[in-house]
Amino acid sequence: MNVAQLGSGTPEIAVVAGVHGDEPCGVRAVRRLLEERPTVARPVKLIIVNEKALERQVRFVDEDLNRAFPGDPDAATHEGRLAAWLVEELDGCLTFSMHSTQSHAEPFAIVNEVTDRARELVPQLPVAAMVETSNFAEGRLFSEIDTIEVECGLQGSETAAQNADRLMRAFLTAVGALPGDTIHRELPVYRLTDVIRKERAETYEVFVDNFTEVKPGDPFAAADGNRQVAEEAFYPILMSSNGYRNVFGYAAEKLETVSSQSTAE
Known part of the structure; x- marks a missing residue:
């Protein structure tokens, strides 16, 4: 784990990249910022x-x-130990964590809960939506640390790396660490309601688009040609044929639209 700092004093803001080793977009953004070493107000x-x-x-x-x-410093696994060290390192910090996905090219934000701070900050980011994990946060960073997570784009793409840089700088501007203004957006908010599991198979297919409503009776995925049909309406989130080993993605409900009105102090 590589830990660096911009500015002097005790940080209350943190940026995290490289939680997953096959998602280099955020790592590139962090390294670029460290090379530039801009003057920060916080x-x-x-x-x-x-x-x-x-x-x-x-x-x-x-x-x-x-x-x-939350991990354990004496865990038998590398990641179990790493989780405990990261929680200790991030204690007291509002954290911005960058990821990428195999399911959706357009950036969106994920939060544990739609708090007042999330309502204020997330609409200032260049994202298309905000997703609340609700009951599906177990084991994730924001179950322990106040975190805004962003999916920057398609895994391994140059666009995801460019998006990560834009998203990180927008976040640091919104929290007053970097100078400048942010653009305020109206964002739809979704809440995860269920996991869409998949059976072991040779081939998988997904027939729907993320964030587009699936109607009752619509086929939305298949394993070895066996189609799954929606029993009730839902919005697919992080749906892909091979993004996860045991699940296609998540079902969600659409809650509201939020719009930030002013830059956070």
Whole structure:
């Protein structure tokens, strides 16, 4: 784990990248910021987390780090130990964590809960939506640390790396660490309601688009040609044919639209 800092003093803001070793977009953004070393109005902690997985270009070494929190410094797994160290390092920090996905090209934000702070900050980011995990946060970083997580784009793409840089700088501007103004957006808000599981199969298909409502009776995915049909309406989130080993993605409900009115202090 590589920990660096911009500015002097004790940081209350942190940026995290490289939770997964096959998602380099945020790592590139953090390294670029460290090369530039801009003057900041508030100290910022910058962490590249799973260096061992990044070196191997794999998602994880022993287990998914973003399902391993709070971790244990004496854990048998690399990620279990890493989770505990990261929680300690981020104590007291509002954290911005960058990821990428195989399911959706347009950036969106994920939060544990739609708090007042999330309502204020997330609409200032260049994202298309905000997703609340609700009951599906177990083991994730924001189950332990106040975190705004962003999916920057398609895994391994140059666009995701460019998006990560824009998203990180917008966040640091919104919290008053970098100078400038942010653009305020109206964002739809979704809440995860269920996991869409998939059976073991040779081939998988997804027939629907993320954030587009699936109607009752619509086929939305298939395993070896066996179609799954919606029993009730839902919005697919993080749906892809091979993004996860045991699930296609998540079902969600649409809650509201939020719009930030002023830059956070």
